[in-house]
Amino acid sequence: EPEVTQTPSHQVTQMGQEVILRCVPISNHLYFYWYRQILGQKVEFLVSFYNNEISEKSEIFDDQFSVERPDGSNFTLKIRSTKLEDSAMYFCASSSTTNTEAFFGQGTRLTVV
Amino acid sequence: GENVEQHPSTLSVQEGDSAVIKCTYSDSASNYFPWYKQELGKGPQLIIDIRSNVGEKKDQRIAVTLNKTAKHFSLHITETQPEDSAVYFCAASSNQAGTALIFGKGTTLSVSS
Numbered sequence: 001e002p003e004v005t006q007t008p009s010h011q012v013t014q015m016g017q018e019v020i021l022r023c024v025p026i027s028n029h030l031y032f033y034w035y036r037q038i039l040g041q042k043v044e045f046l047v048s049f050y051n052n053e054i055s056e057k058s059e060i061f062d063d064q065f066s067v068e069r070p071d072g073s074n075f076t077l078k079i080r081s082t083k084l085e086d087s088a089m090y091f092c093a094s095s096s097t098t099n100t101e102a103f104f105g106q107g108t109r110l111t112v113v
Numbered sequence: 114g115e116n117v118e119q120h121p122s123t124l125s126v127q128e129g130d131s132a133v134i135k136c137t138y139s140d141s142a143s144n145y146f147p148w149y150k151q152e153l154g155k156g157p158q159l160i161i162d163i164r165s166n167v168g169e170k171k172d173q174r175i176a177v178t179l180n181k182t183a184k185h186f187s188l189h190i191t192e193t194q195p196e197d198s199a200v201y202f203c204a205a206s207s208n209q210a211g212t213a214l215i216f217g218k219g220t221t222l223s224v225s226s
Contacts (some may be wrong), residue, residue, distance in 0.1 A: 042219055043157060043202060048213060102147075104157045106155055
C-alpha cells in the first residue's frame with residue numbers, strides 16, 4: 001500500500017539553527033501539506049502546496065518557514081532559526097485531489113534545545 | 114475561519130460496548146468531515162469520512178453521522194475492542210483546492226477488557 005514517508009524520524013537541533021524536514025508523498029498525489037502537533041495537543045495546519053506553489057497557509061507559517069519541492073518526489077519543510085516553541089511532531093500529508101482523503105506520514109519529532 | 118470542537122476529551126468503555134464521539138464545526142462552507150485514529154508515536158490514520166451530501170456512512174463497526182443544519186457530526190464505534198484504544202480526531206474542510214483540514218482537539222478512547 002502506498003504511503004507517505006518522512007525523514008528523519010527524530011531531529012534534535014540547537015535553538016537558532018536551521019532544519020529541513022523531508023517527505024516523500026504518495027507518487028500520484030498532487031496536493032501536499034505540512035501539519036504540526038505539539039505534544040498532547042491537536043494537529044494544526046501549517047501549509048498546503050499545489051502545482052509548485054503555496055495554496056494556503058496558516059498564521060503559524062510565518063517567515064521562518066518555507067516549503068519546497070526540489071525534485072519530482074521530495075517535499076521539504078525548512079525552519080530557519082529554530083525556537084524552543086518549534087518543538088513538535090511535524091506531519092507531512094498528501095492527497096490526490098482536494099476534498100479527498102489526506103494520507104499522513106509517521107511524522108518527524110523535532111526537538112529544539 | 115473554521116473552528117472544530119470535539120467532545121469528550123477522554124472516553125473509557127468496556128470491551129463490547131459502544132463509543133460515541135461528537136464534533137461541531139462553525140463554517141457552513143465545510144463539506145468534508147474525516148475521522149482519524151492516532152496510535153502512540155504514529156501519524157493520524159484516516160478511518161472514515163463523510164461528505165455533506167450524505168447523512169450517514171458505515172464501515173463495519175464504525176459509522177459517522179452528519180447533521181449539516183446543526184453543524185455537528187459524530188463517530189460511532191460498536192462492539193469496541195482493546196485495539197480500538199487510541200486518540201481519535203475529527204476534522205473539517207471546505208471544498209477549495211488545497212484547503213486545510215481543521216482538527217478537533219482529540220478524544221482519548223480507552224477500551225478495557
